[in-house]
Amino acid sequence: MDKKFLFYILKRLGLAVVTIFLVITITFFIMNFIPGGPFMSEKSVTPETMAALEAKFGLDKPLGEQYLNYLKGAIRFDFGPSMKMDGRNVMDVIMEGFASSAKLGLIAAAGAIVLGLIFGSLAAVFHNKLIDRIIMVVSTAFVAMPSFIVATLLLWLFCIELNVFPANGQTAAGLVLPIISLMLYPMAYIIRLTRSSMLDVLSQDYIRTARAKGVAPSKVLFKHALKNAVTPVITYAGPMVAFILTGSLVVEQIFAVPGLGKYFVSSIINRDYTMIMGTTIFLAIIVTIMMLLSDILYKLFDPRVDLS
Amino acid sequence: MKKSLALILAIVTVLCLALTGCGGNTTSASQMTVCVGPYPDTIDPALNSAVDGATYVIHAFAGLVGYEKAEDGSLKLVADCAKELPQAEKLDGGKVSYTFELKDDLKWSDGTALTAADFVWAWNRAVAPETAADYGYMFDVIEGYDKASAGEGELNVTASEDGKSLTIVLNSDVPYFLELCAFPTYMPVKKDVVEGNDAWATKADTYIGNGPYKVTSFDQGQMIMEKNQYYHNVDAVVTDKIVWPFNEDDSSLLANYKNGSYLFIDNVPNDQIKTIEAEYPTEYQVMGQLGTYYVSFNMNDPALADFTPEEQISIRKALALLLERNYICSDISKAGEQPANSFVPIDMTDADGVTEFVATNGVNRDGKGYFSISKDDYAANCDEAVKLLEAVAKSSGKFTFTDGKAEGFPTMIYITNEGTNHEALATYMQGVYAKYGITMQIEVQEWNTFLDTRKAGDYSFARNGWLSDYNDPISFLDMWISESGNNDCQFGKDNHATYAAYSYNGKDGLTWAESYDKLIADIKASNDPATRFALMHQAEDMIMSTGAICPIYYYTDQYMCSDSIEGFFASPLGYKYFMYAGIKG
Numbered sequence: 001m002d003k004k005f006l007f008y009i010l011k012r013l014g015l016a017v018v019t020i021f022l023v024i025t026i027t028f029f030i031m032n033f034i035p036g037g038p039f040m041s042e043k044s045v046t047p048e049t050m051a052a053l054e055a056k057f058g059l060d061k062p063l064g065e066q067y068l069n070y071l072k073g074a075i076r077f078d079f080g081p082s083m084k085m086d087g088r089n090v091m092d093v094i095m096e097g098f099a100s101s102a103k104l105g106l107i108a109a110a111g112a113i114v115l116g117l118i119f120g121s122l123a124a125v126f127h128n129k130l131i132d133r134i135i136m137v138v139s140t141a142f143v144a145m146p147s148f149i150v151a152t153l154l155l156w157l158f159c160i161e162l163n164v165f166p167a168n169g170q171t172a173a174g175l176v177l178p179i180i181s182l183m184l185y186p187m188a189y190i191i192r193l194t195r196s197s198m199l200d201v202l203s204q205d206y207i208r209t210a211r212a213k214g215v216a217p218s219k220v221l222f223k224h225a226l227k228n229a230v231t232p233v234i235t236y237a238g239p240m241v242a243f244i245l246t247g248s249l250v251v252e253q254i255f256a257v258p259g260l261g262k263y264f265v266s267s268i269i270n271r272d273y274t275m276i277m278g279t280t281i282f283l284a285i286i287v288t289i290m291m292l293l294s295d296i297l298y299k300l301f302d303p304r305v306d307l308s
Numbered sequence: 309m310k311k312s313l314a315l316i317l318a319i320v321t322v323l324c325l326a327l328t329g330c331g332g333n334t335t336s337a338s339q340m341t342v343c344v345g346p347y348p349d350t351i352d353p354a355l356n357s358a359v360d361g362a363t364y365v366i367h368a369f370a371g372l373v374g375y376e377k378a379e380d381g382s383l384k385l386v387a388d389c390a391k392e393l394p395q396a397e398k399l400d401g402g403k404v405s406y407t408f409e410l411k412d413d414l415k416w417s418d419g420t421a422l423t424a425a426d427f428v429w430a431w432n433r434a435v436a437p438e439t440a441a442d443y444g445y446m447f448d449v450i451e452g453y454d455k456a457s458a459g460e461g462e463l464n465v466t467a468s469e470d471g472k473s474l475t476i477v478l479n480s481d482v483p484y485f486l487e488l489c490a491f492p493t494y495m496p497v498k499k500d501v502v503e504g505n506d507a508w509a510t511k512a513d514t515y516i517g518n519g520p521y522k523v524t525s526f527d528q529g530q531m532i533m534e535k536n537q538y539y540h541n542v543d544a545v546v547t548d549k550i551v552w553p554f555n556e557d558d559s560s561l562l563a564n565y566k567n568g569s570y571l572f573i574d575n576v577p578n579d580q581i582k583t584i585e586a587e588y589p590t591e592y593q594v595m596g597q598l599g600t601y602y603v604s605f606n607m608n609d610p611a612l613a614d615f616t617p618e619e620q621i622s623i624r625k626a627l628a629l630l631l632e633r634n635y636i637c638s639d640i641s642k643a644g645e646q647p648a649n650s651f652v653p654i655d656m657t658d659a660d661g662v663t664e665f666v667a668t669n670g671v672n673r674d675g676k677g678y679f680s681i682s683k684d685d686y687a688a689n690c691d692e693a694v695k696l697l698e699a700v701a702k703s704s705g706k707f708t709f710t711d712g713k714a715e716g717f718p719t720m721i722y723i724t725n726e727g728t729n730h731e732a733l734a735t736y737m738q739g740v741y742a743k744y745g746i747t748m749q750i751e752v753q754e755w756n757t758f759l760d761t762r763k764a765g766d767y768s769f770a771r772n773g774w775l776s777d778y779n780d781p782i783s784f785l786d787m788w789i790s791e792s793g794n795n796d797c798q799f800g801k802d803n804h805a806t807y808a809a810y811s812y813n814g815k816d817g818l819t820w821a822e823s824y825d826k827l828i829a830d831i832k833a834s835n836d837p838a839t840r841f842a843l844m845h846q847a848e849d850m851i852m853s854t855g856a857i858c859p860i861y862y863y864t865d866q867y868m869c870s871d872s873i874e875g876f877f878a879s880p881l882g883y884k885y886f887m888y889a890g891i892k893g
Contacts, residue, residue, distance in 0.1 A: 034756075034757070035757045035760040037756070043442070045442050048437055049442065049444060051437075052437040052438060081506065085349045086349065086509070087508065089507075097528060155560065159563045159564075160566050163567045166564075166567070167564045168553055168555060168560065254557055254560050255560065256557065258347065258529035269755055269756065271756050
């Protein structure tokens with residue numbers, strides 16, 4: 001690894017810290033300006049209870065002071081207790097949910113990338129043949145179908161009609177359908193990216209040269225062509241993996257997977273301030289890491305890329 | 309190429325299969341899987357205010373009093389930790405005391421002894437300001453509550469030296485006190501696991517209870533409870549192990565019910581109710597839930613500020629009469645709700661504890677409510693509404709009302725939170741009012757914003773709902789005193805604070821604070837059930853006379869319980885009791 005590359009990574013890490021600081025700041029203030037609060041409910045609590053709750057979570061202090069206190073905690077990765085879920089630490093809730101979501105997400109992301117590259121390459125190799133047409137029709141359908149439709153269809157077909165999978169993520173068998181639901185969209189998207197990028201690469205002179213030299217067709221495809229065609233997929237995969245790892249509200253709800261996805265939404269609905277901050281920061285960190293990783297991969301796959 | 313493709317496909321397949329493992333049979337003779345809700349915010353008896361949380365609490369804890377299903381199917385209060393249900397003893401100044409003798413050898417689920425002092429500690433903890441419990445006010449009937457809730461004293465509850473009896477002094481003879489003793493907030497908690505550990509109720513090993521079950525595993529996915537060998541009545545507990553998966557998605561619940569994973573679900577998809585009713589006639593259940601869905605009007609609505617208070621009443625009453633509640637129940641809400649014409653709902657009992665409160669409601673005490681909800685009378689209701697509006701048009705001169713259509717009527721803003729049914733009802737109302745020339749604007753707000761707007765009185769009229777915590781109409785009436793945090797109608801606030809046209813105790817020309825607030829205080833201090841209930845009817849008359857409360861329907865609780873379960877029952881508060889339930893055969 002050359003010095004320039006190392007310097008680049010350090011610079012990116014520095015920028016990441018700034019980004020996360022900005023995310024914290026913006027989220028913190030926007031969150032406090034939306035109406036409502038964490039302790040509101042259809043049945044309102046007494047003013048004394050409200051005051052006690054606010055004191056307990058430091059919400060009785062001026063906003064600036066709350067912000068500084070929050071920053072102090074965040075630096076030590078202490079995201080505080082949830083304001084809605086009594087006795088639970090935001091970090092613990094996130095990590096427990098993340099363990100479920102990441103398990104699904106990793107398999108789904110890996111499946112999407114592997115299958116996406118394979119079918120995308122196949123479609124490019126058999127350009128305009130039947131196999132290409134089939135792959136394109138199917139991938140277009142999966143790109144167009146929102147995950148709640150896919151998940152609901154799978155639920156109805158495999159859990160009710162055929163009854164071959166359980167409809168909840170409590171058992172390992174119950175994880176197959178959510179993984180498939182999570183995988184289909186990114187897989188279809190990667191198929192399309194790979195296909196067009198592959199078509200472009202396959203028409204290049206060096207491929208023709210390789211073929212003319214008698215290099216085995218599979219080697220041409222995977223070593224020469226795919227390596228160069230993969231860059232747009234890497235660009236897409238970075239954020240995709242980040243989002244898939246941190247869970248999907250829809251898929252997790254439909255298949256009753258105790259993941260992280262729901263907290264992104266429920267924390268805002270409940271105005272669970274510490275949880276809003278925790279989930280946002282967590283997502284920001286994961287996205288930043290994945291972007292950085294994808295940039296590094298970018299460089300490894302294509303040395304022509306100038307990172308500075 | 310083919311080889312590598314095959315290899316990769318094989319790897320993916322193996323990965324999927326590796327995950328598959330064994331599906332597992334979720335039910336057996338001594339185990340059942342039942343779902344009552346999502347991952348709960350809390351299962352700490354003092355802090356919980358949710359219905360699903362209460363269901364977990366009543367399985368893991370036992371109060372002084374509990375419920376049992378009687379032969380005739382009704383629920384009756386029975387002594388749980390107490391030996392028997394005590395009688396109130398009259399004290400000076402209208403106060404009463406209850407003395408509970410505890411059963412012998414009561415134990416916590418860790419085998420240690422439970423004494424009356426544990427109740428004293430738990431109750432004072434629930435009331436203490438630093439606990440900040442939503443339901444702390446459930447103890448306001450006990451002497452000393454005001455000071456204890458301000459952190460300056462303790463409840464007048466004492467344990468005997470030997471820890472075998474508990475004496476409680478109440479401010480007045482509250483008829484529903486024994487019922488309160490069965491309420492989850494009144495359950496004892498173990499001081500040495502709770503004190504100084506906010507997280508005690510989030511982990512199985514510190515969640516020590518004294519109920520029929522003990523929690524043996526608890527994570528975001530599910531909770532597992534097993535029979536508590538130390539429970540005093542463990543022989544009556546049927547099933548060894550209950551698995552409570554956490555799930556809140558209607559379609560997912562139904563799928564899990566249909567394929568047999570869950571034997572009980574607490575909610576069903578609204579759009580499939582008709583099919584479910586046909587498919588599962590014995591398993592789909594609808595129960596009353598001591599609650600009313602209603603529309604609240606803002607007493608200080610700027611849109612109606614140009615009208616006199618009397619004209620405003622007529623307008624509100626007219627708008628309420630124009631709604632066809634039978635249609636709303638059968639075609640919009642669809643979950644077996646019953647059309648409502650009073651604020652205090654069905655299933656609440658009157659002074660004798662048997663007759664329904666609604667059987668003697670209405671201004672004539674004839675049980676006919678505050679307007680007719682019969683389908684046949686809808687046309688007459690509309691005619692009456694038209695008459696009211698015509699009269700207002702004439703007296704105010706602010707708009708005209710000819711041939712059943714208003715012109716120049718101020719635009720009214722209706723706010724509702726998001727939700728298919730809430731929004732569908734709003735659209736229905738908009739359509740009905742448009743027929744009479746009244747423009748209603750719908751503002752759909754996100755939940756928390758909605759609560760905030762409604763509480764602040766920043767609206768014309770709004771969706772509203774109230775579910776009771778105990779079987780006593782006061783829980784529907786004391787929320788309307790001027791200073792109540794749930795006074796969304798803004799009674800006795802701003803302009804309405806000075807409006808003096810109410811009567812109470814033979815005096816006329818009183819403000820809301822001088823009449824209604826006083827009336828509620830008198831109800832709370834009353835020791836005579838007959839007087840007390842008469843006053844509560846009077847209070848309902850008063851709130852209904854303002855037209856600010858427009859009841860739509862009485863809430864129902866719907867659930868599906870497999871025919872293979874026997875011995876299950878649910879309470880009107882929506883709590884589900886599985887401790888005496890088992891799987892047939």
